[in-house]
Amino acid sequence: MKRVAPLPPPSYYEASIAPKRPPRARLRGEVEVDVAICGGGISGISTALHLVERGLRVAVLEAGTVGSGASGRSGGQILNGFSASQPALEARYGLYKAQQLYALSLEAVHLVRDRVARHSIACDFMEGAITLALKPRHLTEFRAEAARMAEHYGQSNLEVWGLDQTRAAVHSPLYCGGLYDPTGCHLHPLNYTLGLARAAEAAGAMIYEESRVTAWASGTRPMLATAEGRVHAKEVVFCGNAYLGRLVKDLWPLIMPVASCIIATEPLGDRLETCLSRPLSACDANIVLDYFRPTGDGRLLFGGLANYSGREPRDIIKALRPRLQRAFPQIADAKIEFGWGGLIDITPRREPQMGQLEQGVWFAHGYSGHGLALATLSGALLAEGICDRSDRLALLESLPRPAFPGGRFRTAALVAGMLAMRLKDAL
Ligand SMILES: Cc1cc2nc3c(=O)[nH]c(=O)nc-3n(C[C@H](O)[C@H](O)[C@H](O)COP(=O)(O)OP(=O)(O)OC[C@H]3O[C@@H](n4cnc5c(N)ncnc54)[C@H](O)[C@@H]3O)c2cc1C
Structure with a gap:
C-alpha cells in the first residue's frame, strides 16, 4: 500500500496550542438558554464570558473549532485605535466623538491585558x-x-x-x-482565544463545536438551529464575522x-x-x-x-x-x-460595527484588521447592552453602517479599490 505523507499542521498557532484543546461536543437536540451565540472566535467567546459572569445561561455554536476563524489565525498584534485613522474619525464625527472612540480602543487593550492576567492565560504575551x-x-x-x-x-x-x-x-x-x-x-492569538473559552466554560458557558448555524429565528422565540439541534434563547448574537457568509441577510452587505x-x-x-x-x-x-x-x-x-x-x-x-x-x-x-x-x-469605513439588529438579535463584526482587542471589548459591550443599557455600546452603535457599493459586483469594486491603494502606497 502506498504511504501517504501526513498533512502539515495548518498554522503555527494550531501546532503550538497549549494546553491541549478539550474535546467539545457537537450540538444535538434541544437546548434552552438566555443567550445563544453564533461564532466561537474572540467576539463570541468574549460575549459568552461577560454574559455568564453576569449570571446568564449562554450557549455558543461554532461551525469549526474555537478560534478556527480569524481569531486563531491573526498576526497577534494588539494596537490602539481603529483601522480608520483618528483624522478620518475626526473628519466624520468631530473631535469629541473621535476622542471618545479612541478612549474605547485604549480600554480594549487594557481589557486584553486584564483577561490574560485574570485567567492566567499562557499566550506568549x-x-x-x-x-x-x-x-x-x-x-x-x-x-x-x-x-x-x-x-x-x-x-x-x-x-x-x-x-x-x-x-x-x-x-x-x-x-x-x-x-x-x-x-x-x-500574543499567541489562538492560545488567547482558547484561554478565554476555558474561562467562559469554567463560569458556566456551553460551547459546541462542529455546530454550524444553518437557520435562525427572531421574534417571540429567538432560536439558532444546526443540522442536529436547536438552541432556544431570549436573545441571539451573531459573531460569525467574515466567516458568516449570507446567514444574516442584513449583515452580509456590510463587510x-x-x-x-x-x-x-x-x-x-x-x-x-x-x-x-x-x-x-x-x-x-x-x-x-x-x-x-x-x-x-x-x-x-x-x-x-x-x-x-x-x-x-x-x-x-x-x-x-x-x-x-x-x-x-x-x-x-x-x-x-x-x-x-x-x-x-x-467594513467600508474601516470602523467596527456592533449592536442590536432587531429586538432580541445582536451582532459584532468588521474590526477591519484591528479585531484582537476590539473583539474582546465588543463582548463586554454586547453583554452590557443585553443586560441593561450601555452608553459605551451606544457610542459604537451610533456609527453609520454603510453597505459596500457594487452589490453582487462588490468584489470587483473592492479589488479595483485595492489597486488604487497600492498605487498610493507606491508614491
Ligand atoms: C491573517 C490575519 C491577520 C490578522 N492580524 C491581526 C492583528 O495582528 N491584530 C488584530 O487586532 N487583528 C488582526 N486580525 C483581525 C482579527 O483576527 C479579527 O478581527 C478578530 O479575530 C475577529 O474575531 P471574531 O470573533 O469577530 O471573528 P472570527 O475569529 O473570524 O470568528 C468567527 C467564528 O464564527 C464561526 N462561524 C461563522 N459562521 C458560522 C455559523 N453559521 N455557525 C457557527 N459558527 C460560525 C467561524 O467558524 C469563526 O470561528 C487578523 C486577521 C487575519 C485573518
Missing part, C-alpha cells in the same frame, strides 16, 4: 509595537501623528524613531524610521472578507537577534501592509499579501517568502515551517 517608515514621507506623517495624539488624545508616550534608533531595534535595510508605541503588545497570509520561520535561536534586538511587533506604514513579530519559541512570523478578492495564493510560503527575505536578507536561508491564511473583516 510581549510588550511593544512599532509602525515602520518605508520612505521619508512616512516619517513626516509619524511626527504629525505623535504631536496630534499628544495634543488631542493625551497620549504623549508615542516615540518617533529616526533611522539609527530604528535600525538598532529592527535590523532591516527597508525601514528608515518608526513610530514606537509602548502600549502596543502582542467584505479580505484574505491575509502569514508565514512562520523555524525557531531561529540566536539568529532572531540579527533581525530584532527587542521582541517588538511591527507593521509597515503602507495601506496594504506587511507585518511581523517574534514568537514565544523564537520564530519570526511575517504576514501580508492582503487580497481584496478574499482568495489566498495557492502556495502561501512561496508567495510570502520573498517579502520576508527582502525585509530580513540575513535569514534568507531560514526554513519556513508554516504558512496559513485567514479572512479579515473589512
Whole structure:
C-alpha cells in the first residue's frame, strides 16, 4: 500500500496550542438558554464570558473549532485605535466623538491585558509595537501623528524613531524610521482565544463545536438551529464575522472578507537577534501592509499579501517568502515551517460595527484588521447592552453602517479599490 505523507499542521498557532484543546461536543437536540451565540472566535467567546459572569445561561455554536476563524489565525498584534485613522474619525464625527472612540480602543487593550492576567492565560504575551517608515514621507506623517495624539488624545508616550534608533531595534535595510508605541503588545492569538473559552466554560458557558448555524429565528422565540439541534434563547448574537457568509441577510452587505497570509520561520535561536534586538511587533506604514513579530519559541512570523478578492495564493510560503527575505536578507536561508491564511473583516469605513439588529438579535463584526482587542471589548459591550443599557455600546452603535457599493459586483469594486491603494502606497 502506498504511504501517504501526513498533512502539515495548518498554522503555527494550531501546532503550538497549549494546553491541549478539550474535546467539545457537537450540538444535538434541544437546548434552552438566555443567550445563544453564533461564532466561537474572540467576539463570541468574549460575549459568552461577560454574559455568564453576569449570571446568564449562554450557549455558543461554532461551525469549526474555537478560534478556527480569524481569531486563531491573526498576526497577534494588539494596537490602539481603529483601522480608520483618528483624522478620518475626526473628519466624520468631530473631535469629541473621535476622542471618545479612541478612549474605547485604549480600554480594549487594557481589557486584553486584564483577561490574560485574570485567567492566567499562557499566550506568549510581549510588550511593544512599532509602525515602520518605508520612505521619508512616512516619517513626516509619524511626527504629525505623535504631536496630534499628544495634543488631542493625551497620549504623549508615542516615540518617533529616526533611522539609527530604528535600525538598532529592527535590523532591516527597508525601514528608515518608526513610530514606537509602548502600549502596543502582542500574543499567541489562538492560545488567547482558547484561554478565554476555558474561562467562559469554567463560569458556566456551553460551547459546541462542529455546530454550524444553518437557520435562525427572531421574534417571540429567538432560536439558532444546526443540522442536529436547536438552541432556544431570549436573545441571539451573531459573531460569525467574515466567516458568516449570507446567514444574516442584513449583515452580509456590510463587510467584505479580505484574505491575509502569514508565514512562520523555524525557531531561529540566536539568529532572531540579527533581525530584532527587542521582541517588538511591527507593521509597515503602507495601506496594504506587511507585518511581523517574534514568537514565544523564537520564530519570526511575517504576514501580508492582503487580497481584496478574499482568495489566498495557492502556495502561501512561496508567495510570502520573498517579502520576508527582502525585509530580513540575513535569514534568507531560514526554513519556513508554516504558512496559513485567514479572512479579515473589512467594513467600508474601516470602523467596527456592533449592536442590536432587531429586538432580541445582536451582532459584532468588521474590526477591519484591528479585531484582537476590539473583539474582546465588543463582548463586554454586547453583554452590557443585553443586560441593561450601555452608553459605551451606544457610542459604537451610533456609527453609520454603510453597505459596500457594487452589490453582487462588490468584489470587483473592492479589488479595483485595492489597486488604487497600492498605487498610493507606491508614491
Ligand atoms: C491573517 C490575519 C491577520 C490578522 N492580524 C491581526 C492583528 O495582528 N491584530 C488584530 O487586532 N487583528 C488582526 N486580525 C483581525 C482579527 O483576527 C479579527 O478581527 C478578530 O479575530 C475577529 O474575531 P471574531 O470573533 O469577530 O471573528 P472570527 O475569529 O473570524 O470568528 C468567527 C467564528 O464564527 C464561526 N462561524 C461563522 N459562521 C458560522 C455559523 N453559521 N455557525 C457557527 N459558527 C460560525 C467561524 O467558524 C469563526 O470561528 C487578523 C486577521 C487575519 C485573518
